[in-house]
Amino acid sequence: MYNEYENLNELVSIMPDANEFMLERVKKLNKLLELGINPYPYNYDYNDRTYTKEICDDFDNIDEEKELSLAGRIMLLRRMGNATFCNVIDEKGNIQIFFSKKLIGVDNYNILKLIDTGDIIGVTGTVFKTQTGEITIRANKFEVLSKSVRNLPEKYHGIQDSDLRQRHRSLDMIMNVDVKERFIKRSKAITAIREYLNNMSFIECDTPILDTKYGGGEAKPFKTFVNDLDSEVFMNVSPELYLKRLIVGGIERVYTFARSFRNEGIDRTHYPEFTLMECYMSYADYEDMMRIMENIYEHVFKKVNGSTKIKYGEEEIDFKVPWKRETMCNLVKKDTGIDVENISREEIVRLVNDKNLLVEEQNEGLNLEEVTKGELIVNLFEAYSEKELIQPTFVIDFPKESSPLCKVHRKNSELIERFEPYAYGVELGNAYSELNDPLRQRILLHEQAEKLRGGLETASPMDEEFAVAIDIAMPPTGGLGIGIDRLIMFLTSANTIKDVIAFPLVKR
Incomplete structure (x- = not known):
């Protein structure tokens, strides 16, 4: 030879x-x-x-x-x-x-x-x-x-440097059995989610990665260019608007696993490329989506780990159903002493100043004289309440300023029927009783487009195709988005989001 x-x-x-x-x-x-x-x-x-x-x-x-x-x-x-x-x-x-x-x-x-x-x-x-x-x-x-x-690498030391481990993931998996097991568990978890949703008669559909517009999330998009169309396009921020169009088209229960891209910061729980599972259910509201959310987590943890309990950091966390429910306003009241739901914006500002609550490091550039009452409540929650949520908790009933795609709360017109689930201070997802009033939806989309034209990079452009679909009539709908990477972080007790992404970006 x-x-x-x-x-x-x-x-x-x-x-x-x-x-x-x-x-x-x-x-x-x-x-x-x-x-x-x-x-x-x-x-x-x-x-x-x-x-x-x-x-x-x-x-x-x-x-x-x-x-x-x-x-x-x-x-x-x-x-x-x-x-x-x-x-x-x-x-x-x-x-x-x-x-x-x-x-x-x-x-x-x-x-x-x-x-x-x-x-x-x-x-x-x-x-x-x-x-x-x-x-x-x-x-x-x-x-x-x-x-x-x-x-x-030498047997007893393997690859210790995190940058090298991510750059040479194959070696990392060979030398560290738990790393290989983490990605096997990731695959099993996604299979288990599909199993759960399919058993509830949900249909899986794909949504675009590239589009001439973007929406469904407050985020700065990635841009690229399609030569044949001579057109600038954006990478998917969220599959939300397309899944709702499928709901309008008559698929009453729909979901997708979407690679999503947001040109923003990288930290322990944020990464510019991540995986979202979003599902939408006709004739449902955010209460129904809470049950689906907690049931998915319980199903995945039992199926993959054999238990709903995990050790994360120094805490034992139990994802067993049912999870605790807390309104955002009640959490802010508990953690800051300010009864934000029942006082005016001006009174909140006075108390914030008196208590010296909003430090610059937590809310860079925040101008108390310009923000709305709802924005103040969200800022207080993010600064003082998020980190206190160790056991799985649904934070419900957000201020109406927090989303243009959600229905006004049926009991309080200053709030919307939205929830975010948290564990160990980490947001696990997002869900709404979806707005299906076509005229109200158009007004809010135009307001977002105005903010974008005014220089707010995380605002969304007007999506006329989506607006036309809502014009046709969308049934009452509950929507839910789950961050898959964060789910896998808890499932495998991984410390950072990069640990559960097989091949994260590594600076050259």
Whole structure:
């Protein structure tokens, strides 16, 4: 077989971080080629391949004479003359492999000497327990399935630097089993949400990523350009307006998992690219959406973790239904001593100044003389109440200024029927009794467009297609948005949102 890796100097020129250990691996790769062994075969021809976890879990029922096949990556390698032990990991776990020169033959044992940690092999053999009680595969034969030319990080330290872990997520997953498990749990959680909604007769529909307008959330959008249309377009901020158009079109229960993009700050719980699950239900209101929200969380935690309780930081949090409900005004009264619901804006301003409540770091640029009463209430809540919400809590009944897409509260015209669920001081979602009065909706959309023209970058442009759909008549509707990344943070006890995004942006 032609050896295409002979010129090590040329390889070094295209591998800027090449070192003596990597070059030694390339030499072994060349030796495999010289022996007529393809170190990168097209497939693994096996009979009844099994996984490490299945072998370990069912060891007592496995016939000691039965040959088993598995494939995985070598993580540890111990050579002892005529015997070699290695540990192999696959998607579900790890197991020890025992190689004997006597059993596999001299030629194959010499090939084994060309194997390193990080290599992927296929093994066929029988299972037994060592004297120390470790379940082990006694190899009858093996195959090289992929030769690694790069050393794995040192076993006991792995990758510690968070930037490197995100930049080289594959290595991070190999060296840190909990990282791989986190992304497996993410997939299971999304499957569980779909299962729950599908069982409630919801229909999943896609919505656009690129559009000539944007709406459904107060956010600064990302912009790009479509050459064929000679048009500037925006990346999706929220799928909300399209899902409501589907409701108008007659799909009475609809949901989507949407990649959403907001050109804003990055911190522990915020990231410019994230995943939203939004669902809309005809003939429902925000009370119905509260039940769906808490039931989804309970269903996911039971399905994936087997329990509604998790340890997060120093707290034990329980997502068991039902969650606590608190009005925003009552929380502000409790945490600041100001009864904001029953006094005027001017009186709130006086008390805020007397108590020296709104510090500049929390509300940069806030002008007490310009903000509305509702905006003041929201600011007080964000500054003093959010962080106190440790156990899952629905914060309900927001000031009407907080959203142009929500119905006025049926008992208090200064409020709207909106809620945000919180846990550990983190917002988990957003929901409304959706506004379906077409004339009122047009007025509020035009007000948003005016704010945008006035320089408010987080305001939305007028969406005439959406307004026309509401003109046609949208049934009473409850809407709910859940931040999937934040759900996964709690499900896996991850500290930051970047930990639950497989490949976050890393500054170059």
